[in-house]
Amino acid sequence: MTMAEGTTAKEGTGKLVHLRIKRQDGPGKADTIRWEEFNVPKLPQMNVNSALQQIQKDPVTTAGKTVAPVVWEAACLEEVCGSCTMLINGKVRQACSALVDQLAPNGEVITIEPMSKFPCERDLIVDRSRMFESLKQVKAWIELDGTHELGPGPRESQESQEERYPLSRCMTCGCCLEACPQYSDASPFIGPAALNQVRLFNLHPSGAMHKNARLESVMGEGGVADCGKAQNCVEVCPKEIPLVDSISVVARETTKRMLFGWLLK
Amino acid sequence: MAAKSTIKSEGGKVRRVIVVGGGLAGLMTVIKLCEAKVPVDLISLVPVKRSHSACAQGGINASVNTKGEGDSPQVHLEETAYGGDFLGNQPPIKGMADAAPGIVYMLDRMGVPFNRTAEGLLDFRRFGGTLFHRTAFAGATTGQQLLYALDEQVRRWETTDVTDEHGVSLPGEKMVRKFEFWDFLQAIIDDNGNCVGCVAQDLKSMHIKHFPGDAVVLATGGCGIVFGRSTLSVICTGTAAAAAYQQGACYANGEFIQVHPTAIPGADKLRLISESARGEGGRVWVPKDKNEKREGRDVPEKERDYLLERMYPGYGNLVPRDIASRAIFQTCFHEERGIYSTITGKNEDEVYLDLTHKDEKFLRGKLAGILEIYEKFAGVDPYKNPMKVFPAVHYSMGGLWVDYERDAKGSLRVGSPRNHSTNIPGLYAVGEVDYQYHGANRLGANSLLSCLWGGMACGPAVATYTRNLAKSALDLPSSTFEKAEKRALADYERILKQNQDKKNAENAYRLHQELGDTMLRDVTIERHNDQLEKVLTKLDELDERVKNVKSTDDSPRVNQGAQFVRHLENMLVLARVIAQGAKDRDESRGAHYKPDFPKRNDEEFLRTTMAMHEKKGAVKYVRELDYSLAGANVHVTDAVDTTLVAPRTRSYEQAGAASAAAASKLDTKQPQSAGKSA
Numbered sequence: 045m046t047m048a049e050g051t052t053a054k055e056g057t058g059k060l061v062h063l064r065i066k067r068q069d070g071p072g073k074a075d076t077i078r079w080e081e082f083n084v085p086k087l088p089q090m091n092v093n094s095a096l097q098q099i100q101k102d103p104v105t106t107a108g109k110t111v112a113p114v115v116w117e118a119a120c121l122e123e124v125c126g127s128c129t130m131l132i133n134g135k136v137r138q139a140c141s142a143l144v145d146q147l148a149p150n151g152e153v154i155t156i157e158p159m160s161k162f163p164c165e166r167d168l169i170v171d172r173s174r175m176f177e178s179l180k181q182v183k184a185w186i187e188l189d190g191t192h193e194l195g196p197g198p199r200e201s202q203e204s205q206e207e208r209y210p211l212s213r214c215m216t217c218g219c220c221l222e223a224c225p226q227y228s229d230a231s232p233f234i235g236p237a238a239l240n241q242v243r244l245f246n247l248h249p250s251g252a253m254h255k256n257a258r259l260e261s262v263m264g265e266g267g268v269a270d271c272g273k274a275q276n277c278v279e280v281c282p283k284e285i286p287l288v289d290s291i292s293v294v295a296r297e298t299t300k301r302m303l304f305g306w307l308l309k
Numbered sequence: 310m311a312a313k314s315t316i317k318s319e320g321g322k323v324r325r326v327i328v329v330g331g332g333l334a335g336l337m338t339v340i341k342l343c344e345a346k347v348p349v350d351l352i353s354l355v356p357v358k359r360s361h362s363a364c365a366q367g368g369i370n371a372s373v374n375t376k377g378e379g380d381s382p383q384v385h386l387e388e389t390a391y392g393g394d395f396l397g398n399q400p401p402i403k404g405m406a407d408a409a410p411g412i413v414y415m416l417d418r419m420g421v422p423f424n425r426t427a428e429g430l431l432d433f434r435r436f437g438g439t440l441f442h443r444t445a446f447a448g449a450t451t452g453q454q455l456l457y458a459l460d461e462q463v464r465r466w467e468t469t470d471v472t473d474e475h476g477v478s479l480p481g482e483k484m485v486r487k488f489e490f491w492d493f494l495q496a497i498i499d500d501n502g503n504c505v506g507c508v509a510q511d512l513k514s515m516h517i518k519h520f521p522g523d524a525v526v527l528a529t530g531g532c533g534i535v536f537g538r539s540t541l542s543v544i545c546t547g548t549a550a551a552a553a554y555q556q557g558a559c560y561a562n563g564e565f566i567q568v569h570p571t572a573i574p575g576a577d578k579l580r581l582i583s584e585s586a587r588g589e590g591g592r593v594w595v596p597k598d599k600n601e602k603r604e605g606r607d608v609p610e611k612e613r614d615y616l617l618e619r620m621y622p623g624y625g626n627l628v629p630r631d632i633a634s635r636a637i638f639q640t641c642f643h644e645e646r647g648i649y650s651t652i653t654g655k656n657e658d659e660v661y662l663d664l665t666h667k668d669e670k671f672l673r674g675k676l677a678g679i680l681e682i683y684e685k686f687a688g689v690d691p692y693k694n695p696m697k698v699f700p701a702v703h704y705s706m707g708g709l710w711v712d713y714e715r716d717a718k719g720s721l722r723v724g725s726p727r728n729h730s731t732n733i734p735g736l737y738a739v740g741e742v743d744y745q746y747h748g749a750n751r752l753g754a755n756s757l758l759s760c761l762w763g764g765m766a767c768g769p770a771v772a773t774y775t776r777n778l779a780k781s782a783l784d785l786p787s788s789t790f791e792k793a794e795k796r797a798l799a800d801y802e803r804i805l806k807q808n809q810d811k812k813n814a815e816n817a818y819r820l821h822q823e824l825g826d827t828m829l830r831d832v833t834i835e836r837h838n839d840q841l842e843k844v845l846t847k848l849d850e851l852d853e854r855v856k857n858v859k860s861t862d863d864s865p866r867v868n869q870g871a872q873f874v875r876h877l878e879n880m881l882v883l884a885r886v887i888a889q890g891a892k893d894r895d896e897s898r899g900a901h902y903k904p905d906f907p908k909r910n911d912e913e914f915l916r917t918t919m920a921m922h923e924k925k926g927a928v929k930y931v932r933e934l935d936y937s938l939a940g941a942n943v944h945v946t947d948a949v950d951t952t953l954v955a956p957r958t959r960s961y962e963q964a965g966a967a968s969a970a971a972a973s974k975l976d977t978k979q980p981q982s983a984g985k986s987a
C-alpha cells in the first residue's frame with residue numbers, strides 16, 4: 045500500500061544544485077588536492093548531505109568526467125552525532141543541517157571543503173581522533189564504583205540540571221577547534237571542547253570529587269592558559285554551548301588550584 | 310574442562326571477547342564484560358559516540374512511580390506484553406521491567422542530566438501504550454545523553470590496564486581496545502561450529518583483518534535503511550546481521566517493522582518528531598472539512614478532528630505506534646483527509662502534531678531538542694504553528710534470534726550463557742539487532758531500556774561462556790582464521806573488480822533506491838499478499854541486477870563505493886526475510902497488518918517466525934532448532950512463553966485496557982486530558 049508517496053522526494057524539482065568540492069586522495073597527498081564541480085538534481089527539502097548522495101548516483105563532473113564519488117562521514121543526519129562536519133561556503137558546520145534552499149536560493153555555487161585543522165583522510169573526511177584522546181586527558185567521566193544497583197544518584201535541583209544539560213550536548217564535531225585561532229595540528233592547545241568537559245564534570249557532585257585531577261590536566265602546556273579569548277569558538281558551536289563561559293570558569297578554578305593547591309595538600 | 314587461565318591463552322596472549330557495535334547495547338555489554346574482568350576488542354563502523362543511539366529523543370522507561378500513580382514493574386511487564394500483541398517471550402520482558410528502575414538509577418549515577426522534579430528527583434513523562442508517567446528523559450536528546458554516559462565509562466576502561474589473576478597489570482594491555490571505522494564482514498566459525506572471532510575491514514586503509522575472540526557479540530543496531538529512507542541513521546543497513554544470517558544464524562520475526570506515526574520528510578532522511586511531543590500534551594488532528602485550505606493555525610478549534618482522541622478515547626494521542634500509524638494512514642490515504650498543500654494543490658498524506666497550546670518555556674525545557682529539529686529542517690516555528698508530520702519506518706522488532714534461560718520466578722536467569730546467544734555457539738546478539746523484547750510492536754522508550762538491559766544480560770552470559778571454554782580462540786590453529794580472512798578478501802576483490810569494463814553496469818546507490826521504494830510502498834503499514842508477491846518478484850529481479858553492479862570507486866583508501874555494494878547485497882537478503890515473513894503470516898498482529906486477515910490468529914500464528922538462510926534468494930522457515938552450548942544440546946521451538954500474562958484481545962479504546970493491574974488502580978477513569986498544561 046502506498047505510504048506517503050506524495051511527500052517522498054522521488055522526482056527532482058527540475059532545477060540543479062551546483063557544487064564545488066575540494067578533493068584529496070589521502071593523508072599527506074597534497075599533490076592530489078583539486079577542485080571538482082558537480083551539478084546534481086535539486087530535490088525538495090534538500091541538504092548538502094543529500095546533494096553529496098546525488099553524486100554517488102551519478103559521479104560525473106560538470107566537465108563530463110566520470111570520477112569516484114566524493115567521500116564524507118555521515119550518520120544521524122539530524123545534527124546530533126557530529127559526523128558530517130565540513131566547511132560549507134567557508135563556514136564550518138554540519139552537512140546534514142545545511143539546507144540547499146538557504147545556501148543557494150538562486151542556484152548559487154556551494155563550496156565544500158574538509159576541515160583544515162585535522163589531517164585529511166580523503167576528500168571531506170578528516171581524522172578527529174585527537175578530540176577523543178583529549179577526553180581521556182581531562183578524565184571526562186564519573187568515577188563510577190560499578191554498574192551494580194546502588195540506588196539513585198545524588199539529588200539535583202532543576203537549576204543545576206539546566207546548567208549541566210546544555211554543556212553535555214557537545215557532539216565532538218570539531219567546529220570550535222576549526223574556528224579557534226589558537227588550535228591547530230601543530231599547536232598543543234587542547235581547545236574549547238575538552239575544556240567545557242572539565243566544567244561539566246566538575247559541576248556534578250560525584251564528578252567534583254575528582255575535580256582537582258581534571259583541573260591539573262589542563263594546567264600545563266596546551267592547557268586552558270593557551271586560550272586567547274578570541275571567542276570564535278562559541279560563535280560556530282552548533283549546539284550553542286557557552287564555551288567562553290566554560291573556559292573562564294575552568295581558568296578561574298585552575299588559578300585557584302595553582303595558588304592554593306599546595307596549601308591544601 | 311575449562312582452560313587454565315581466563316585472562317591469558319596457552320601462548321601467553323591476552324584473551325579477548327569481540328563486541329561489534331558501540332551503541333547503547335554494545336557499550337553496556339562492554340562495561341559488564343570489563344567488570345567481569347574480560348578484556349574486549351570493540352569494533353564499530355563509526356566512532357562509538359556517533360552511533361545511532363545518539364538519535365533517540367524521548368526517553369527510557371522505568372516504573373519508578375515518582376508520581377505516586379501506582380506504577381510498578383508488574384504493570385510495565387503487562388503493558389509491554391500487551392503492547393507487543395503477545396508475541397514477546399515474557400521471561401526476558403519481566404527481567405527487563407524488574408531491572409528498569411535500577412538501570413535508570415545507574416544512569417543517574419553516571420551523571421546523565423535527566424530532567425528533575427521540584428524536589429530534585431528524576432522527572433518522568435508519559436509515552437505511548439501506558440497511562441503512567443514512566444519515561445525518564447534528558448530534554449529531548451535522551452539517547453545522546455545516555456550514549457555519552459556509557460561512552461565515557463568505556464573510555465575509562467580504555468585507559469585501564471588488564472590485570473592477571475594475581476592483580477598484576479599486564480603492560481601495554483588495556484581492558485578495551487577500540488577499532489573505529491571498521492566494518493564487520495563475517496563471523497569466523499571453526500570446524501566444531503563455534504564462533505571464534507570475526508573478520509573486519511578498516512574503512513580507511515581498506516585493510517581486511519581477522520580478530521580472534523573467545524566470543525563475538527553483535528550489537529549492530531537496526532536495519533531501517535533497507536526501506537531507503539527511514540528515521541534511522543544512514544549507517545543502519547543491517548549488514549552485520551545479514552552476514553551472520555547467511556552464515557547460519559537464525560533471524561526471527563523479521564516481518565515486524567515499526568512505522569512511527571510522526572516524522573518529517575527530507576531528501577535523505579525522515580526525521581522523527583518523538584512520541585514525547587504527545588507525551589507532553591501534543592495533539593494529532595486533521596481539519597474536519599476535507600476541502601479545508603487554510604493554514605493549520607487558522608483552523609478554529611471546533612473545525613478540527615482530533616482523530617486519535619476520537620477513535621481511542623482511553624489512550625488518545627498515546628496509543629501505541631502501530632495503532633496511531635494505521636489511524637493516520639486510514640485518514641490520509643483511504644479517506645484523503647490529509648493536509649492541503651499549496652504546492653501540489655491536493656491533500657498530502659500528513660497530519661498536524663500540535664503543541665501550540667502549550668507554554669513556550671515549558672516546551673523549551675522538555676522538548677527543545679526535537680522542536681529545534683523541526684524548526685531547522687522544516688523551516689517553520691513549531692511554537693507557533695502545528696507541525697506537519699507523517700508516518701515513517703522506525704524500528705525493527707525482529708532481528709537475530711537469541712535464546713534465554715528462565716528462572717524459577719519466571720524471569721531471565723542472569724549469568725546463564727544462553728541469554729542472548731544466537732544458535733551459533735559463541736555468537737551473541739544484543740540491542741535492536743536482536744528480536745527479544747518487543748514482540749509484534751515496541752512501546753516507545755522501551756528500546757533504550759532493552760538495549761541497556763540486554764547488555765546487562767549479555768555481558769555476564771558471555772563471561773560465563775568464555776570462562777567455561779576448553780580452549781581460547783587464540784590457541785586454535787591459525788588456518789581457521791587465515792581461511793576466513795582469505796575468503797573475505799576474495800569477496801572484497803570480487804566487488805572491486807566485477808563489471809568494471811561492463812557497459813550499462815548497475816549503480817548500487819540507484820538500486821538501493823529501487824529497493825527502498827518497493828519496501829516502503831508495499832511492506833509497511835498495510836500489507837496485501839498480491840503486492841507482497843510482487844515485492845518478492847522484484848527482489849528476484851534486484852538479486853539478478855545486483856550482480857551487474859560496478860563499484861563506483863576503485864580507490865585503495867576510504868572506498869565507500871565498494872563498501873556500499875557489500876551493504877546493498879546484504880540489505881537485499883534481509884529485505885527478503887522481511888517480505889517473505891510478511892507474506893507467510895496471514896493474520897494481523899501489532900505492526901503487521903493485513904486488511905485481508907484483519908484479526909489476530911493465535912491458534913496458527915502465536916509463534917516466532919524463525920528464518921534460516923538456505924541459499925541466495927531462498928529462505929527456509931523452521932519451527933524448532935537445536936544448538937549446542939558448553940557441550941550440552943539446547944532444543945528450542947517457535948512457541949512463545951506467555952505464562953506470565955495470558956494473551957487476550959488487544960484494544961486501546963478503554964483506559965487501562967493494557968494492564969489488568971493498572972485497570973483496577975485507575976478505576977478505568979479517563980486519563981488527564983492531553984491538552985492540560987504543566
Ligand SMILES: Cc1cc2nc3c(=O)[nH]c(=O)nc-3n(C[C@H](O)[C@H](O)[C@H](O)COP(=O)(O)OP(=O)(O)OC[C@H]3O[C@@H](n4cnc5c(N)ncnc54)[C@H](O)[C@@H]3O)c2cc1C
Nearest residue numbers: 330331332333334354362367368493530740741754756757
Ligand atoms: C530518531 C529515533 C529516536 C528514537 N527515540 C527513542 C527513544 O526515545 N526511546 C527509546 O527507547 N528508543 C528510541 N529509539 C530507538 C533506539 O534509539 C534504538 O533502537 C537503539 O538506540 C538501538 O541501539 P543499539 O545499541 O542496538 O544500536 P545502535 O545505536 O544503532 O548502534 C549500532 C552500533 O553498531 C555499529 N555497527 C553497525 N554495523 C556494523 C558493522 N557492519 N561493523 C561494525 N560496526 C557496526 C555502529 O557503528 C554502532 O556503533 C529511537 C530511534 C530513532 C531512529
Ligand code: SF4
Nearest residue numbers: 224271272274275277
Ligand atoms: S575563546 Fe579561546 S578557545 Fe575559543 S576560539 Fe578563542 S582562543 Fe579558541
Ligand code: SF4
Nearest residue numbers: 214215217218220281
Ligand atoms: S563544543 Fe560545540 S563546536 Fe565544539 S565540538 Fe562540541 S558541539 Fe562541536
Ligand code: FES
Nearest residue numbers: 119121123126140
Ligand atoms: S550526520 Fe550526524 S551531525 Fe550530520
